[in-house]
Each structure stands twice: as structure tokens, then as C-alpha cells.
Amino acid sequence: MPETSNKSWQCPHCRLPLRKQQQQWLCAQNHSFDCARQGYVNLLPSHKKHSKQPGDNAEMVQARSRFLDAGFYLPLRQQLCTISKQYLTDAKGAWLDAGCGEGWYTSAIAQSIAQLTAFAFDISKPAINACCKRNSSINDTGFVSTDMNNTAMDSTVRASSTALDSKSTDDELVSNGSVEWAVASVADIPLLENSQTMILSIFSRIDWPEFARVLQDNGIVISVSPGSDHLIELRQAIYNDVRPYQVDKTLNELPDYIEPIELQRCHFEIKLKSPSEIHDLLAMTPHYWNISPQQREQLSERMHLTTRVDFRIQIFRHKPSFPTSGIWKNLSNKGNVSK
Ligand SMILES: C[S@@+](CC[C@H](N)C(=O)[O-])C[C@H]1O[C@@H](n2cnc3c(N)ncnc32)[C@H](O)[C@@H]1O
Numbered sequence: 001m002p003e004t005s006n007k008s009w010q011c012p013h014c015r016l017p018l019r020k021q022q023q024q025w026l027c028a029q030n031h032s033f034d035c036a037r038q039g040y041v042n043l044l045p046s047h048k049k050h051s052k053q054p055g056d057n058a059e060m061v062q063a064r065s066r067f068l069d070a071g072f073y074l075p076l077r078q079q080l081c082t083i084s085k086q087y088l089t090d091a092k093g094a095w096l097d098a099g100c101g102e103g104w105y106t107s108a109i110a111q112s113i114a115q116l117t118a119f120a121f122d123i124s125k126p127a128i129n130a131c132c133k134r135n136s137s138i139n140d141t142g143f144v145s146t147d148m149n150n151t152a153m154d155s156t157v158r159a160s161s162t163a164l165d166s167k168s169t170d171d172e173l174v175s176n177g178s179v180e181w182a183v184a185s186v187a188d189i190p191l192l193e194n195s196q197t198m199i200l201s202i203f204s205r206i207d208w209p210e211f212a213r214v215l216q217d218n219g220i221v222i223s224v225s226p227g228s229d230h231l232i233e234l235r236q237a238i239y240n241d242v243r244p245y246q247v248d249k250t251l252n253e254l255p256d257y258i259e260p261i262e263l264q265r266c267h268f269e270i271k272l273k274s275p276s277e278i279h280d281l282l283a284m285t286p287h288y289w290n291i292s293p294q295q296r297e298q299l300s301e302r303m304h305l306t307t308r309v310d311f312r313i314q315i316f317r318h319k320p321s322f323p324t325s326g327i328w329k330n331l332s333n334k335g336n337v338s339k
């Protein structure tokens with residue numbers, strides 16, 4: 001077996017490293033996984049699927065792609081590029097985007113820390129398809145072409161985030177930061193133990209035992225979750241009684257082997273200027289599925305909506321000297337996130 005170390009996927013059947021040979025990923029026990037023509041590999045065994053088409057469906061993926069490509073969340077992406085660069089200036093090895101959606105954040109961050117190998121997976125096939133499509137649209141000028149057409153930014157996004165880098169458009173420059181894409185689950189990450197320097201989790205599920213298994217000692221997790229004012233005006237348009245978002249229990253009750261090291265905020269205002277933009281934002285949120293057809297109808301009659309977005313960016317560290325195999329799932333969940 002050639003040197004694969006931290007730069008390879010792991011076989012979901014026997015846990016040996018996979019190596020790429022032409023259009024297949026193979027392990028030493030001859031389990032093989034075809035690369036789809038779009039460029040990803042499916043490492044989610046069918047017996048581990050809880051439904052026929054797990055994760056976000058094509059409609060949700062398309063709505064989120066349209067919304068993100070319009071640039072409404074660009075300040076968040078730029079802040080994530082800046083943080084990744086700050087934490088990983090001298091780092092080598094690999095990093096992972098777990099639950100990467102359409103890869104809108106992944107590709108830009110991969111380019112800003114191009115010295116590391118990037119892995120990204122999502123349980124949704126339509127989402128991973130969209131990642132591959134997006135990657136193939138990165139053009140020769142070094143920019144993601146979909147963002148080049150973005151006219152929404154100037155007039156609609158007013159960033160008030162304190163950590164924004166004034167030269168942040170540099171973060172969009174492409175070097176050779178390509179990404180390995182896969183269909184897989186956060187509950188069973190197809191990567192080797194101690195192989196990752198960073199895991200990114202944006203509005204996605206965190207599985208601490210799995211994250212700790214694949215993270216190196218002192219490896220970091222960057223998590224993005226909603227702050228209390230997130231989409232507050234959108235929620236006021238839907239509900240009579242709007243409560244602040246609660247911090248997710250997974251982020252508040254940390255296991256012993258995970259240490260919180262930093263909390264940053266990113267908040268700004270977005271102006272949606274058409275029913276279709278309002279629809280796309282709504283379709284990205286759980287509210288879309290919670291409201292009645294009547295409420296959806298009411299919202300669809302609105303021509304514009306200005307709403308605050310409020311993101312909590314939390315950075316955690318994997319404490320060294322915890323055992324690296326076998327018992328992760330049994331470790332107790334204790335501790336608190338510092339505010
Ligand atoms: C709210 S979206 C966020 C996507 C992306 N990180 C972003 O911010 O644009 C959550 C994503 O998690 C994926 N997902 C849900 N359960 C998952 C699991 N068990 N493993 C991996 N991905 C999962 C969904 O398919 C969806 O793409």
C-alpha cells in the first residue's frame with residue numbers, strides 16, 4: 001500500500017485506507033468504490049441509510065444554491081476563510097467539511113488554505129452533485145464563476161461583523177486547493193483516526209466522538225450555528241410569538257476531550273428584493289417545513305424583506321492525550337462552552 005496517511009478516505013467496510021486508482025477508490029481487501037462521473041465517491045453503505053434519499057432533497061439544494069450564489073452570506077464565508085488561515089497558517093495535512101451542503105463555503109476555504117488537502121462530504125446526493133458542478137465551474141481567472149455574476153452584494157448586504165478582513169476578496173482567489181467529495185454520514189466518517197487538522201461544521205450535525213476520532217491532537221473544529229437574532233424579521237413575518245434561538249445542546253454540553261477556545265459573531269442585514277429570494281431563504285430553514293400552506297402563501301405575496309442574520313462561530317480544540325480508538329462512543333458528555 002503506498003503512503004496514504006491522512007490524505008485518503010477510509011473504507012466504510014473494513015476501515016483500511018482507500019487509495020485512488022483511475023476511476024475507483026480501493027482498499028487492501030479489495031473493497032472498491034467507483035468515482036461517479038460528476039467526481040464524487042459514494043461511501044455510504046446502503047444498510048447505513050435511514051431512508052432512500054437521506055439529507056436535503058434536490059429542491060432544498062437548489063434553493064440554497066441560488067441563495068448562496070447571490071452572495072447574501074458572503075461576509076460569513078470571508079470570515080471563515082480568515083479564521084481558517086489564522087489557525088492553520090503553518091499547518092499541513094488535511095481538513096474536512098462535514099455536512100458540506102453544496103460546497104459553497106468549502107471551495108472558497110479550500111482555496112484559502114490550499115496547502116492542506118480538503119475532504120468534504122454530505123449525506124445528500126443532490127448536494128454532493130451540486131458541489132462537483134460548482135467545482136467544475138471555477139474558471140481560469142481564479143474566481144468561482146457563479147460569484148462573478150453577483151450583483152446582490154453591493155446593494156443588499158451591510159456587513160457589521162468586526163472580524164471581517166478588508167482584503168477578504170483575496171480569499172476568493174483559487175490556488176490549487178481542490179476538494180475530495182463524498183456521500184457519507186457524520187455518524188460514521190470515512191476518514192482515518194488522527195488524520196484531520198480541522199473540521200468545519202456549518203449549520204450541520206456534530207458527532208463529537210466521531211469528530212474526535214478523526215481529529216489530530218490539538219486539531220480544531222469550527223462550528224457555525226444561529227445566534228439569537230438570526231433571521232428574526234423573517235421569523236416575525238411567520239410567527240406571532242418569536243423566541244430567541246437556543247444554543248444547540250451539542251455545543252453547550254461538551255465532552256471532556258473538547259475544549260472551547262473562541263467565539264466570534266458575524267451579523268449583518270440582508271435585503272431580499274423579490275418573492276423568489278424570500279422563498280429561497282425560507283426553503284433553507286426548518287421553518288419552511290413547519291409553517292402551513294396558508295402562511296407560505298402569505299409570505300409569497302411579499303415583494304421584499306429586510307432581515308438580520310446572526311451567526312455564532314465557535315472554535316473548539318481537540319485536547320491531546322485521549323485514547324485514539326475503540327472507546328469514543330463510550331466517553332461521557334460533560335463540560336460547558338464558555339461564552
Ligand atoms: C443546513 S444544511 C448546511 C449545508 C452547508 N454546510 C451550508 O451551510 O450551506 C445541513 C446539511 O447537512 C446534511 N446532513 C443531514 N444529516 C447528515 C448526516 N447524518 N451526515 C452528513 N450530512 C448530513 C444535509 O443534507 C444538508 O446538506
Ligand SMILES: [Zn+2]
Nearest residue numbers: 011014027031
Ligand atoms: Zn475495505
